[in-house]
Amino acid sequence: MNPARALRDIAFRLERAGEPTYRVRAFRQAAAVVDGLSPEELESRVRAGTLQALKGIGKATAGVIEDASHGRTPAYAAKLDEADVPDGGPLRAALRGDCHTHSEWSDGGSPIREMAETAQELGHEWIVLTDHSPRLTVARGLSAERLRDQMAEVARVNEELAPFRVLHGIEVDILDDGALDQTEELLAQLDFVVASVHSKLRMPAREMTPRMLAAVANPYVRVLGHCTGRMVHGRGRPESEFDAEKVFTACRENGVAVEINSRPERLDPPMRLLHQAVALGCEFAIDSDAHAPGQLDWQGYGCVRAAEAGLGPDRIVNTRTLDELLAG
Template sequence: MTNKEVIGILDQIALLLDLSGESGFKSRAYTQAARQIERFEESVSILVEEDRLREIKGVGDALEQKITEFVTTGSLAYYENLKSQFPDSLFALFTIPGLGPKRIKQVYDELNIQSLDALEAACTDGSLGTLKGFGPKMMDKLVRGVAFAKEHQGENYYDKAYAEARRLVNILSEESTVVRIEIAGSLRRCKEVVKDVDIIASSTDPSAVMARFVEDEYVVEVVGHGETKSSVVLRSGIGADLRVVSDEQFPYALAHFTGSKEHNVVMRRRAKERGLKLNEYGLFDGEENWVCMDETEIYSKLELPYIQPELREDCGEFGLEATPELIELEHLRGVIHCHSIYSDGRNSVREMATTAQELGYKYLTMTDHSQSAGYAGGLQPYRVEQQQKEIDALNEELDGFRVIKGIESDIRADGSLDYDEDVLKTFEVIVVSVHSNLDMTEDEATTRVVKAVENPYTRILGHPTGRLLITRKGYDLNYEKLFDACVANNVAIEINANCKRLDLDWRYVRQARDKGVKLCLSPDAHSTGAIDFVRYGVGIARKGWLKPEDVLNTLGTDDFLAWCAR
């Protein structure tokens, strides 16, 4: 049992308690325990085994019993009893911005609304407007929220799906009959959200591999179990497909099931133009199947350079004359955009710095929230001074590593930054982000963000559209104007690597680069463990065709500071 699973069920219990109308004190006990476990480095399973759960702050008799039951049995009766009080369809309402547990309880109790369809109908017929707190603006927001939620139903965050895929690949690789095995589908192409997991394997005994797959301990439903394909639903709710082929077919199956559909259409057309036939089984010249040992050979047969999986969207990749050298995780020298316990982070400045150094980085920008973000412990000027003194002292100790003094300044509604100039000039780097008043027209959003970009102290624009994948669309921007402003004012744009954001969207990354905008890959880390989120940003950067020289934090410490000081 992983810590993440324990955290997940504690958060779910807190949500269900709120939905049940229990006191906030009771639900907070579970959320606080979940947050403590996030900061705890040891495995909860080991703590249970060694009878040491009480070492986690806030864990008393009741929580100890429940966590122990969940870890040792894989289920928790208390959670199941709470969940059984509500229809499963009700939980989809939590994806709608503006609908928290109290409002959901209100619409459920008073109008028996228990699904997205029912909520949409209540907005349309006006019955929702009879409830206290549901005025015209809220109704309009909910209509848009329901439409967005329906559009994204069944999608999963990249990191969640990737963790499931990697675990399955590792387990299946233990089968001695497996020759080759790879993750395929939209995961391999680094799409920002994915619907399911696709795995391709070659084996001398497909039935043994299939048996291991469907018998995995995390499988809750076997949807299909065949000789060449099996489909399951995992405990996380994610669907997974496994296809097992001969090793001769493996490169073709991997290419085909990696996709995208649009890319595959062009590949098949190129084959046809050359008198060949391409499918998931091979590349055929009449009855003869041409042997290709890997995907590179398939592309070569079709007179193409190897095209990396991230680029396979039929968005210009067939015009490449050579395989581009795309950004790799190893190219990054520094970690940009991190939070500490000074605001809403879970670790100290020292802990964040030492972790980054242990991971091989040379610098870390400490960019806690600014004073307007009171909900996140935003720093008042005296706290800024206190943190900067701590950073100076820490830098005296660190060898070969630098903590860079920064802030994530809120972009106010009028586009101004969050401090007077006397405070702004004390920072070495300023990331600016919108966190409030998100309901803007394109013109309003563009004017607001561009004004912040034009501030002489701004160096990086953080999560530029404010989107939250699956749950919130984010505001529209005039990207032409935004990119022009960034170039004119020497401002980089962040690719926020938190898998709930992955913002800037990859569809605009290449456009920004072509305009001359520098991009940076930022984990937006609120804990030491989250520093590694930057790897997901690398996938989005590659999908946006970025090379090492396009990315700001491939610069060394001195060059990065010099760039910020320009």
């Protein structure tokens, strides 16, 4: 058993279960330390019991490395409860990709390549990288300069992982007047744009509705992200108010998919709005909104809700091949 792989597997399972970031980070950091050791040094340190002398390796992670090096299932892994994540049934099996993911470039916790490799392992053919736009400073939103730098990184990852493809996108903030938080020139260079409201979520419906309509009408927007902005866990957050019939009709007429956000604390839109969007003839994107590799497996939550709303693969944009997706 590969020790670094064992550490990353535990990190994945912790992320999928929604465990705190600091706990996950400990296992991913230890895996990176192991990657930097020669097989000889690793074997020597395991034999001598000196793994914890290395920065980034503590008692728990050293135990995993020792168990894996001796071919044993790590005791730490055996103690983990399996997250009760639904498998998503036939809809999940039909998904070819994920239209909304984040990396360490904004508020995600892992490199682009690690997100891509995990998506591959989960059976995807492509993912869209959608780090945040500049105004969302709390999420380290990407300036125009950083977004251009990221293009080069995405190109490198695609070269290394072909035929798997990372589409370079953005989760662009919908500004108060409905404009998008990035230049038209840069949006035109991206493969895919998800537009979401992140600020002034309690704006009155008479102002929120035209704000969302303006964003949906932008020719670069492909998905309307987590449309109500609600949070259903912890302290919670109420839904934004808007004229759903007008917004969903505009999505249909402009070829913009309504996101079924799979994050357990969001599960957005609520079922009554999801049923309304289905009745109005919208298309949908079942997205993880993953900020860590283990969270990519959350799409099952969205698939269950899509099936409950009567949706089949033909109206889910992530069931499409790469060429079909890019053709719009």
